[in-house]
Amino acid sequence: MRPTANRRSTARRRAGRAGQYLALLCYLVFLAFPLLWLLSTAFKPPRELATLHPTWLPEHPTWDNFRQAFDEQPLLRAAANSLLAAGGAALIAVVLATPMAYVMARRRSLLTRAATGWVVVSQAFPFVLVIIPLFLVLKRLHLINSVPGLVLVYVTWSLPFALWMLTGYVRAVPAELEEAAAVDGAGRLRTLVSVIAPLLAPGIVATALFAFITAWNEFFFALVLLKSPEKQTMPVVLTHFLGDEGVADLGPLAAASLLATLPSLVLFSVIQRRITGGMLAGAVKN
């Protein structure tokens, strides 16, 4: 309660409120406008798409674009490839990163400091500098044009961030619990598996899902490494809808784009709070 609220300051306050709502409205329009247009386009029949004066909403909404999208491009196979690449990468990355994150969180040594530095540095280098050598190496191993090859790349690509997030989660587990286990005679690995891991489980799941989402959405590595159409992942297949000269079939393009977004959107909304928490813990501490 403000003791000296006179009429003028109340009026100013009300004007401030109105300004805030106006600003919020502008933001909402800016953020929502392209999303609504994507939705609208996905449900428009061809006749409404070919017009010079498009309408905001489809007048005769239809599912045809979705069916046509499946006819035009091998979407199911692309989704299966994406699922394999992203799921494999997420699983392996978390299994590899959890023990190291545990060590990084619990002891301060040259190694852990170097690892933390690496997490930061790895965000900075351009992928070209990594993908050319990887391309050459994977080619020699006959892993070009193969989803397992892509999994390998995605694992290393998601390891820094997985380490970053998991280290934060481990720090949140009280060290006393481990000491108690050590007193009971449990070794380091035993302690990790039977004491820490269960407490970390939600954090591990969040990290795995985040690794899954980033791999599901990834484009550059997939574009370079996967040449034959039957191996390609969802984002790469989507670009085929654009056609050579950008003359695209807009309806199916929009429909397929929506389908490609759905999995990561659902997973992301599940873990959203944990990610922002984990990301921030890492960002501020480093």
Add this chain to the structure above:
Amino acid sequence: MPRSPATAPPAAARRSEAGAWFLVLPALIPILVLSVGPLLYGIALAFTDAQSGRTEPTQWIGTLNFQDLRHDTLFWESFRIGLLWAVGVTVPQFLLSLGLALLLNQDLRFRWAARVLAIVPWAMPEVVVGIMWRLVYHPDAGILNEALGTERDWLGSLGTALPAVIVVGIWAGMPQTTVALLAGLQNVPRELHEAAEMDGAGPWRRFRTVTWPAIRPVALAISALGFIWNVNAFALVYVLTNGGPGGRTRLPMLFAYEEAFRYGQFGYAAAMGCVMVAVVSLLLAVFLVGRLKGDDA
């Protein structure tokens, strides 16, 4: 188990040292083999004439690639565009996100809608973001021309292509920045604000003396990361314009990608990558020094 207290600590310490390595190696080996290794290999390639599909062996050519790069006007043009893009996205994005975060930190109705909307672009594949905005910018069937009453080919005209692409970059990265800043704002103690208000400090004063110092670390971290991500951006612009029209949106990554995987000039493209790394590291160093200085003050 009986253990003698005199000998236990060293043995346990030794065991735990070995144990620590055992736990670190599963992640460390792939990092070294698939990330550090290729990075060093990539730097080495920049000093060779490596090309794809060539039969004669690759030769060391010293700094020849870098000398060629110095005279490659197309590359420097792309470099200039890359910087324009990175600054053009990062700065407005930060300011817009800060504004939104400040709004969302207020007790406003409908702010949940903005919170939901701030999540969706984050979860979308960049390719889909690019496709979506192509639909918005489409000269005939796009909603932007209809909404503004114009008849422009936004992505296809020399003058509007880069600004149009920058707007998409801002839109796509706003969620991360907003959410990070919002989380920072929520750590600002309310009492501080109230105390400052009692002392008669206006909104701007309160922001400068209370809010900004509290969110400064988050703000610096997220804008530095954003800048680096933007310098290395690829997918969004690949889908929107593929570098066109007339190279107006050809970011360095697009240039290097074409050089490497369309023309097979691995060594030359690696040299481009090296230049990009050098510039980003330099900017980061300047930023970190500034940050340390700022912390002293």
